[in-house]
Amino acid sequence: MKELTYKEMGLTDEEYGKIKAIMNRELNYVETGIFAVMWSEHCGYKNSRPLLKTFPTEGPQVIQGPGENAGVVDIGDGQALVFKIESHNHPSAIEPYQGAATGVGGIVRDIFTMGARPIANLNSLRFGGLEDARVRELLSGVVAGIGDYGNCLGIPTVGGEVYFNEAYKGNPLVNAMCVGLVKTDEIALAVASEVGSTIMIVGAKTGRDGIHGATFASEELSEKSKEKRPSVQVGDPFMEKLLIEACLELIQEDLVAGMQDLGAAGLTSSIAECASKNGRGVNVDVLKVPRRETGMSPYEVMLSESQERMLIMPRPGTEQRIEAIFDKWGLDAVTIGMVTDDGIFRVMEGDTVVGEVPVMALTEGCPVYVRIAEEPAYYQKNKDFDLLSLGQTNPQEALLKLLASPNIASKKWIFSQYDYQVMTNTSIIPGDGDAAVIRIKGTRKGVALVTDCNSRFVYLDPYRGGMMAVCEAARNLACVGAEPLALTNCLNFGNPEKPNIYWQMQNAIAGMSAAARALNTPVVSGNVSLYNETAQGAIYPTPVVGMVGLLKDIELRCDMAFKEAGDLIVLLGKFRDELGGSEYLSVCHGLETGEVPEVNLEEEKTLLVLIQSLIHEKILQSCHDISEGGLAVTLAESSIKGNIGCNIKINSGEARTDGVLFSEAPGRVVASVKRADMGRLVQLVIENEVEMRIIGTVGGDEIQVEDSGTEIARLSVQEVSRTWREAIECFMK
């Protein structure tokens, strides 16, 4: 293999100079490689660390915030949820199937590394427009990759989101989230053990795949990126399934002092992270690492990103028992090194020292860059766009167009390729509610899970868009009856060295922080993916929120389907008509512009409390939040799901009719209620000081809408349903 220069490994001249100063000498090849991956954006967060510090991370529900493999929140009864979301964008762009599959594998390992049994997967995906054949290929590959890996593991993929926009044409986003369940007294942390204790590598053998994957993930994509296909790892879900079972057996028998998965930057990063936790050093012998290829150099062993491997720090004297358990599952478990007290990460090849670097220099020593932020010209221009200049469209045609937009249409083509029911806990399946709900066996509890981010909003106004991502996630959880607990995020942005991109990051993070603080949903884990750019430019800023919520009694869960003829339909929250950044503007007017609707965090908070109370008192028959496509699409979806029509009467008055029908302004939900329960509903609405209006009734087999007494739409539920169901399928045939 041709030797790379430090520049080719991703280090700048300035950074290499800094390293030389730390080491007080020139570095050899192995050492340069180790620094290059550890100081990559992917491992070192050098461009994002100062911004990440501004997130709220604490709350009574938080057991473990950022800094571990995943965050942990308390759900009572001595149980906790462990969860995190992570990107695998660059690998998926050039090798969609393996890129997505190993993305799932990586995030699942982060969860069981903490001692938790993975109980659900979610994802968040972005692609270019489906008219493009390469995009369809990417979508097919990514979905098959996520499905094949998660299905084989027997972890249900219960939720997610996907959007299509030209901004992602050459740089799709693949973010995978995993949620695990753990007893609070069995949480395993990646703490290094005592001096003299051994370090074992377990699971798959090490090959040459994925070398410098972390570095590759920290660059812009270009025509030459295809040459980096060898940087994409290859996944083996069967191996991972065995690894999960074996590792959880170790935890149950209390055999491990610390566990760390091998992800980006492989052995290098996991050893460094373990040792840096308390100032220890490590001696590791590359000759002891089980390999699947011959002739691998120490450099290759240390930087390989071969999948399905873990590092284990056994409790003293348990090595043999650990080997026996791994043998039962047919896996390797080999001692490769030892914890020392000298603070040095020492790589040995047999008796020869092939690399020696101070551990702290790799982690704490990683430079931090506060970049220059500059408001882009597009921001004010879009904000000033005069929506009044737009002509009205036919509301009925507009609704059908929106339902056929892949951003709104049924995602069944995607989620039916995921096993969403294995583990027999899924109580609200994909597409049936605003969030997935899974039960916790042996309790009355349920857990609600969701991923959200409207990146068009974030692009047009990062601050408001960031707030909205958090608000929508929380609202979705409330709509199924859950109390939002905490969030994880995956911050996908372009090149932070460009002032306009850094401005997007800064503002989006500020918006998310403000909302997370207001809604008491702290950030407990996350991942940053930068340099999502191609020659065509940067992606839309996409800070995806993954949020978890708790239902104390799962029997009270609520879905989005209208239930019975005669039920009243109410709009909870303000009557709003802002169209900025809406799917309607994009689909019906070909515009992605306008001022992003204002977000009122106080109102959002009150609304969430009200919805939860209503659901707990069993007053709501259905509940569905207003998001993409606005009020009209929300109503149509509840009709489609319930296979029953609705009669809607609005009085747009001074407002634009299309604004009332299609605005995506936040803080609003559509619910249906039995007439007999209306009294109690009104009482609670008044007590909570939320705006409410009755907008219609459930019934018939048509969606019929009147504005101020004039009929503006009448569509059969069957037709609406067909349009919505077939849109993505048609593209993918």
Next chain:
Amino acid sequence: MKFGVVVFPGSNCDADCYNVIKDVLGQEAEYIWHKETSVLGYDALILPGGFSYGDYLRTGAIARFSPVMPAVIDFANQGGLLIGICNGFQILLEAGLLPGAMLRNRSLKFICDGVNLKVKRNDTAFSKLLQPSEIIRVPIAHGEGNYFCDEATLAELQRENRILFTYCNANGDEDMAFNPNGSVANIAGIINKQGNVLGMMPHPERCSEQILGGTDGYKIFASMLESFQEVGRK
């Protein structure tokens, strides 16, 4: 009644089956590791779904050589109740306990969905609590559920009334349009000649509790319990 749930490396519906037997059906259940060589003491066996051996080579092809399989085959030959679900069905085919083979789904994609099944007879150990021609809803989740057999075998299965479940629509029409995976004659589940071995692609353990959206699957496990108790009463 004591059920044994066989666990192969890569099985992933083992715990789901175990839970249904223990917590829903209220009977005894135990896991049987695939390296065991005896299944003594069990009244029924379940080969659960999953990806035994990662589906390498061919679904079920390696699992059938597991050390436990000779004992499982003996158990079946002696008339013990044996149900293979999804990957379990694929293993039964590979082990020769049921005829035919599995192909990839017609769509070449993994499919997770709720489907309608028509109950072809209710005089078997697995269906006595169901009605003849009853339509039940049971989820599927597989990439290779496209059951195939030659014409002679199909004729035999039909002649001997060994097709227990077929894919259909809500009205019971067994048209190819309602067949999710392309299987021959819309076959979703078949039994052996003696009627003590059932292989089915759909997952009854996923619809045995109301909280999961339905209880039709429960009736299959309850039928097994009922027929076991009947034998006891005789």
